[in-house]
Amino acid sequence: MSGISYKSKGSILNPLKNLAFLGRGSVTEPLEPREASANYRGFHVNDWELCIGCSTCQKVCDNAAITMVKIPGLPEDPVKGVRNERPAIDYGRCCWCGLCVDICPTGSLALSREYVHTCREDELDSYFVLPDPNGIHGHYFPKGWDKSVDADLVDLERQPMTEMESGERIGSFAEIVAGYSDQQAIIEASRCVQCGMCHDSCPTHMHAPEYIRAIWEGNLDEAVRQIYRTNPFSHICGRVCTRRCETACSIGRRGDPVAIRWLKRYAMDSVSDERVREIAAEGKVDYLTGRKVAVIGAGPAGLTAAFDLVKKGHEVTVYEALEKAGGMTRYGIPEYRLPYDRLDADVAVITSLGVGIRYNTRVGRDVTMQQLQQEYDAVLIALGLQMGRSTRIPGSDHENVRRSVELLRMITEGEKFDIPDSAVVIGGGNVAMDIARSLARLQRQAYGEVRVTVVALEDFDHFLADPEEVKEAREEGVEILDSRGPKGCVIDGQGELQGLKTLGVLSIFDEKGRFAPSYDESDEQFHPGHMVIEAIGQMTDTALLGDKLTEQLEWNRGRLRVDEEGHTSVSWLWAAGDMVTGPDVVHAVADGHRVAASIDSTLAD
Amino acid sequence: MSEHGEGHSESYQRIRSKKRLAEILEVATSFEQKAYEFYTSLIPKVSKRIRYLVEELAEEEKGHYEMFSGLASNPDIVALLRDEIETPVEDHKFSDHIHLPDLGENPDDQAILQYALSREDAAMKQYRDLADHTGPGAIHDLFEYLANEETKHKRELEAMYYEIVHSGGP
Numbered sequence: 001m002s003g004i005s006y007k008s009k010g011s012i013l014n015p016l017k018n019l020a021f022l023g024r025g026s027v028t029e030p031l032e033p034r035e036a037s038a039n040y041r042g043f044h045v046n047d048w049e050l051c052i053g054c055s056t057c058q059k060v061c062d063n064a065a066i067t068m069v070k071i072p073g074l075p076e077d078p079v080k081g082v083r084n085e086r087p088a089i090d091y092g093r094c095c096w097c098g099l100c101v102d103i104c105p106t107g108s109l110a111l112s113r114e115y116v117h118t119c120r121e122d123e124l125d126s127y128f129v130l131p132d133p134n135g136i137h138g139h140y141f142p143k144g145w146d147k148s149v150d151a152d153l154v155d156l157e158r159q160p161m162t163e164m165e166s167g168e169r170i171g172s173f174a175e176i177v178a179g180y181s182d183q184q185a186i187i188e189a190s191r192c193v194q195c196g197m198c199h200d201s202c203p204t205h206m207h208a209p210e211y212i213r214a215i216w217e218g219n220l221d222e223a224v225r226q227i228y229r230t231n232p233f234s235h236i237c238g239r240v241c242t243r244r245c246e247t248a249c250s251i252g253r254r255g256d257p258v259a260i261r262w263l264k265r266y267a268m269d270s271v272s273d274e275r276v277r278e279i280a281a282e283g284k285v286d287y288l289t290g291r292k293v294a295v296i297g298a299g300p301a302g303l304t305a306a307f308d309l310v311k312k313g314h315e316v317t318v319y320e321a322l323e324k325a326g327g328m329t330r331y332g333i334p335e336y337r338l339p340y341d342r343l344d345a346d347v348a349v350i351t352s353l354g355v356g357i358r359y360n361t362r363v364g365r366d367v368t369m370q371q372l373q374q375e376y377d378a379v380l381i382a383l384g385l386q387m388g389r390s391t392r393i394p395g396s397d398h399e400n401v402r403r404s405v406e407l408l409r410m411i412t413e414g415e416k417f418d419i420p421d422s423a424v425v426i427g428g429g430n431v432a433m434d435i436a437r438s439l440a441r442l443q444r445q446a447y448g449e450v451r452v453t454v455v456a457l458e459d460f461d462h463f464l465a466d467p468e469e470v471k472e473a474r475e476e477g478v479e480i481l482d483s484r485g486p487k488g489c490v491i492d493g494q495g496e497l498q499g500l501k502t503l504g505v506l507s508i509f510d511e512k513g514r515f516a517p518s519y520d521e522s523d524e525q526f527h528p529g530h531m532v533i534e535a536i537g538q539m540t541d542t543a544l545l546g547d548k549l550t551e552q553l554e555w556n557r558g559r560l561r562v563d564e565e566g567h568t569s570v571s572w573l574w575a576a577g578d579m580v581t582g583p584d585v586v587h588a589v590a591d592g593h594r595v596a597a598s599i600d601s602t603l604a605d
Numbered sequence: 606m607s608e609h610g611e612g613h614s615e616s617y618q619r620i621r622s623k624k625r626l627a628e629i630l631e632v633a634t635s636f637e638q639k640a641y642e643f644y645t646s647l648i649p650k651v652s653k654r655i656r657y658l659v660e661e662l663a664e665e666e667k668g669h670y671e672m673f674s675g676l677a678s679n680p681d682i683v684a685l686l687r688d689e690i691e692t693p694v695e696d697h698k699f700s701d702h703i704h705l706p707d708l709g710e711n712p713d714d715q716a717i718l719q720y721a722l723s724r725e726d727a728a729m730k731q732y733r734d735l736a737d738h739t740g741p742g743a744i745h746d747l748f749e750y751l752a753n754e755e756t757k758h759k760r761e762l763e764a765m766y767y768e769i770v771h772s773g774g775p
Contacts, residue, residue, distance in 0.1 A: 389770050392715060457771070514764040515771070537771045542654060555654050558714060558769065 156255025238265030299327020301577025304592025364544030395489030428456025
């Protein structure tokens with residue numbers, strides 16, 4: 001405006017002065033703005049380093065003033081809870097209420113003290129702004145309305161879960177976790193901002209925002225319905241899921257992530273088994289396709305596939321080598337973490353839909369793969385990782401050196417074995433914790449004291465077991481030693497196992513970052529134990545395939561080669577679950593869905 | 606053993622404590638060649654599930670064998686082939702392992718890896734010892750190089766071992 005004197009007035013030539021504007025565009029900052037107050041609600045600023053693209057700001061905006069814009073080049077990682085999107089603000093709609101700032105889980109969004117912006121008619125788009133830390137005109141303005149404790153709409157603290165005290169829980173295999181009360185569940189559900197990061201990160205893409213919202217609304221039937229959209233193993237996943245959703249939860253950026261797993265558990269426990277079966281049956285077709293599918297293995301992958309396929313009208317028969325269904329979730333997870341009656345409830349939903357399970361029927365012994373090929377239109381193999389690996393260190397062939405998977409199965413089945421008065425467990429994963437804590441309970445019952453030592457290759461910074469498992473095991477009297485590598489089992493002159501020798505671990509990763517421990521030969525320790533349990537790794541027993549089929553199939557470094565849909569190189573055979581994707585319940589469920597869709601599609605052709 | 610006998614043994618040992626480089630390379634080449642032949646013959650015997658492992662080992666040994674053969678015809682090395690090398694007392698590691706232990710008819714992946722690791726370990730120690738027993742110069746550097754090659758291969762195998770045995774597979 002420097003070319004025009006505002007003091008000029010009154011002259012008859014004034015109209016001519018308007019000619020000065022001819023051919024000149026308007027300006028975006030007509031006046032030097034006055035300084036705004038400290039908490040002024042001006043234009044947005046967004047710290048892109050903090051922002052994770054969760055879109056909570058978009059969802060809270062009642063004026064629909066926020067649009068999430070994909071930004072090429074920004075990182076995107078659903079598992080870590082990061083999207084390559086950033087909020088853009090339409091200042092034609094924004095009312096500067098600041099709700100987007102108050103609810104922003106990361107605290108990346110704030111309002112600045114910048115408030116002046118004008119434009120020419122052909123620049124109306126300039127009111128649609130992608131805020132970054134620099135302000136809309138690239139000039140620095142201090143923050144105005146910003147995240148504060150008083151205005152923060154995010155509840156950072158999780159509802160506590162009631163658990164049995166260690167002294168009480170060590171006396172039995174009763175479930176440790178009590179579960180949420182109605183009030184706790186509603187409060188916990190109210191912490192969810194519905195961003196959907198959990199949905200993106202979940203292998204089976206559970207509709208967690210939807211079921212959490214239903215819990216908050218008190219509509220538990222709807223919560224179960226949303227859960228069953230993607231997961232027929234919901235009692236199980238409500239208790240033992242590896243919960244990647246909680247790692248990705250946006251609330252976890254500044255506080256405790258929403259207890260998504262416990263909320264699922266609450267919803268499932270709150271609705272009767274009968275009603276759950278009714279809800280799960282919704283959408284089942286009312287006709288039979290006449291196509292038959294055999295599933296080998298009644299674990300999460302096999303039964304999820306069976307669940308999907310039977311709902312599509314196919315006749316599904318599951319062949320299970322053991323007495324009961326559940327696979328490694330039953331025979332590998334102790335009852336104090338996963339009560340068998342809840343597992344039974346999940347299985348009952350699936351069988352209630354018409355899935356037949358032939359228990360105690362081992363494929364390869366009681367029925368051959370060739371018979372299955374002839375009798376069925378498709379065969380799914382979902383065996384799980386049911387065999388434990390051995391360290392094969394000296395002395396590991398002693399009869400009191402056992403595999404964790406074998407002992408856990410025996411404990412589940414109630415099979416008797418001599419409870420050792422002292423034991424050493426080799427391994428640092430959840431399976432090692434499971435067997436250590438199970439033995440601790442059995443020792444307490446048999447001898448009144450716990451003498452279990454866990455030795456792990458990893459240091460505590462790289463421990464594989466859940467921190468909760470480690471903490472609870474210690475509370476129960478289990479000694480856990482990190483950075484110890486097994487050297488040999490010690491057997492006395494009478495042939496009795498006396499314990500395990502270990503070496504200190506100098507490093508666990510090689511220069512390429514691979515797991516390759518190196519040992520300090522001068523740091524040897526002896527750990528007394530009349531039983532040594534190996535819990536180091538698991539594998540699949542594929543002997544049931546037979547030599548001919550094994551040769552026919554394509555393999556990928558020890559595992560069956562499958563395409564993206566779980567189809568093997570043999571037209572009638574699919575594979576899914578731990579034997580393909582590695583050990584994880586919710587991955588197995590996701591795999592079951594994927595393979596079922598592929599089988600259904602093939603059978604429809 | 607009598608004093609005489611013991612002395613005789615010592616003098617014999619002294620005679621045998623020096624070998625020509627050509628001899629050492631010949632034994633080492635034979636070591637790698639037999640390993641290659643062993644793994645190649647093992648390929649059809651193991652389950653197709655783990656055949657990749659034996660195929661990779663055979664390929665690796667073939668590479669070693671070709672490297673040794675190349676060394677023996679390298680003009681820089683040929684000039685040194687007649688040089689006598691002070692060999693360490695424990696000069697038996699190769700010969701022990703050239704007589705390949707029986708892995709059985711149908712070894713699993715873990716047994717194969719353990720076997721391969723023991724071979725690499727023996728070779729690595731042998732070259733390291735030989736390097737320690739030679740003064741500075743081309744031959745010393747050669748053994749250092751070979752020891753490092755075997756060390757690298759052993760580390761690769763160790764990483765594979767832990768990946769397969771301790772984590773449930775790749």
